[in-house]
Amino acid sequence: MRIVRGVRRAPQEALRFLRVETTGGILLLIGAALALIVANTPLSHLYEEIRHTYIGIDGVFMLSVQHWAADFLLAFFFLVVGLELKRELVVGELRDIKQAMLPIIAAAGGIIVPAGIALAVAWGEPGAADVWPVPVATDIAFALAILALCAKNLPSSLRIFLLTLAIADDLGAIAMIAALYSKPQVLPLLIFVAVVALWVFLQAKRVRSLWIYIPLGLVAWFALFEADVHATIAGVALGLATRVKRDKGEHESPAVAAEHKIQPFSAGFAVPVFAFFSAGVVLNGESLSAFATDRVALAVVAGLFLGKAIGVTLGAFAAYKFGWGRLAPDLKWPDIAGVAILCGCGFTVSLLITELAFTDLAQQDLVKTGVLAGSAISALVGAAVLSRRSRTVRRVAAQV
Template sequence: MTQVRSELSRYLRTETVGGALLLIAAALALLWVNSPLRDSYTAMAEAVFAIPPLHLEMPLAQWVSDGLLTVFFFVAGLELKRELVIGELADRRRAALPILAAIGGVVTPALIAFVIGFGQPGMDRGWAIPVATDIAFALAVLAMTGSRIPAGARVFLLSLAVVDDLMAIILIAVLFTASVSMLWLVTAAASLAGWALAQQRRVSTPLVYLPLALLSWYALHEAGIHPTLAGVLLGLLTRVRTDPGENEAPAARLEHLIQPISAGLCVPLFALFASGVPLDGKVFGQMFSDRLALAVIAGLLIGKTVGIFGVSWLSVRLGLTKRPAELGHRDMFALSVLGAIGFTVSLLVAELALADVADGSPAELAKAAVLVTSMAASLAGSALLLRRGRVHQAARDARAQERDDREHRTSDDAEAVPGKGEGSIK
């Protein structure tokens, strides 16, 4: 358990830095696309790169969202596997709370978005835009403003976001697969089975795993399924328990190696290409009048908060789950607001669901709604966390003062008893 806590601490530190880089990349994209240099941004994003032997030809922005983002989901899959097997989620009652909260945080915003946006072009799949919580962004906000909140908050938010993103990826695989090539699907399954077999046989050379990973990604792409699913599946198939005499399990080694690349390069690059949304008076006007944008805003800000907190509160009240140690309902509400930060995956779903609708303007409007709502959720969550942090710090100070007073009284009593203390008469 000490090793698990150490791994969790390292993960959180890396994701915090990654979250800060994500914010910088998003801000850069917004400044770039809303400046006189916007044409250079568009040219870069739409530059086509091809691998002729594999018949792969995609714009740079798609290479980032389909390729580099797979690395991010691989790390998320590794983290989820570790939490499920040897971490906080290995205990069923502890695991139940973030899992049920994640389900509430997916179903509620989807229903709200569907009802508000019903009949709008693209909303047959656009209701899935507000279902995901951004791991890096949310953890970065928690680290910066919730340092005085008990550590259980970080475990809860991390577990919630990982389960949440896994469900979002499953939705992506289901919703955005028009037709499936069975031959390539079988190839993908075979490559995944080869990865699992190599793990079982304790194969350690990357000369086996790298080709299997690339083949599974390519096979899912050719099968018509969004290839980021390969990252999650490979992560879940990786061994997390150490063998006798083994210093680190493969999952831990891979996290050490790949997570800094994911948090420091892959996610910020995705944010750079996904956040390039024109934000002018026209966009802001449409954002609060267009039903599609309102569906995204309400789904994220209201749906995620109500879904996560409502299910958490109800499950604890019914005795189905147990809150993390030292966390109250108000702490859980603050964390639920952070769950409304739907940056990375929400932007990805917006691109997939709405890119071909009309002239692409609905996708731009939905992405603007995601950006603005995520920022609002981060500010509101930060304010709540700072307030709760002061409450927890005051309680810790009061307990410390009570201990000091008790020790002082014990010392005074000892000096007053004959035969004890410096001034006693023997």
């Protein structure tokens, strides 16, 4: 009987594990590591063949496996992001507009400065005009996982700061994708707006049936795809359109229920699969030598590591100094500086922008290597700074 009960509990335990914050980041790293291993072994030809296999309805709607991962699976990741942001804005710590503005302005600094540094480093090189959007985004799953592991004694408001900042600059990056790599078609865009409006209406009328929302979500995604706007935006929009306040007698709000159901799929499948099909670059003596002398690829490293650390810190300080935003009472500036370094983990959206910005596959691989290197350096240094800060806080608390 004990064995039977254990077997019955196994699926629930697996889902609970996938909802743990560090799990998504760990699985993302595993997906990226597997991609690098496979791309540098005799299996590389099979890997490339699968990555560029087209799936869909011939003559109507066809995407490669790599594009399905980037365009469709990442929409689930951004849906979870939208749900979490809506909850924090309506019922969480970000109801205070001044407290919300601090990470948003910090995100603006974390977009402008990395873009400027990347452009300056790559200036005059082929591809320099395309590189500046690559280091502007922060990988939410990756950064939050490191924060959860290394900052256990730091205030919970630091997580909210990082979450808001990462969402804001990812939305900025998605806006860049829409502006730079899209030619919006009006009719499907209007259909998308109508679907979101209907979603809001159904939420207001307290309609809860998944058999209505699932088809609507698919229509919203398809409409944006046909509008030539990156379809992951559909996930954010629908998340923000979902009700987060619980009615009397409700066990949980629709936003919490949706996040509870979607998070395991996003963390356990969508993000790792995207990482697997996007991070596979060849790393040998020749490619590493080319990377070390390629100023466009090195511009990405500089933008992620230096640009994010400087831009986020300056943005947050300017917001605080000029009264545009308020620092949470339990946060200190060393905490913000540690998170600013961690924001250089650009990974998911940076890889996505690389694939859109660089059509030359050789240069695309070099820039992807820059994304991986910049993200790794930022993760290691950020983790070291936050771990030291966490130990200091614990030591001070023990002395009180």
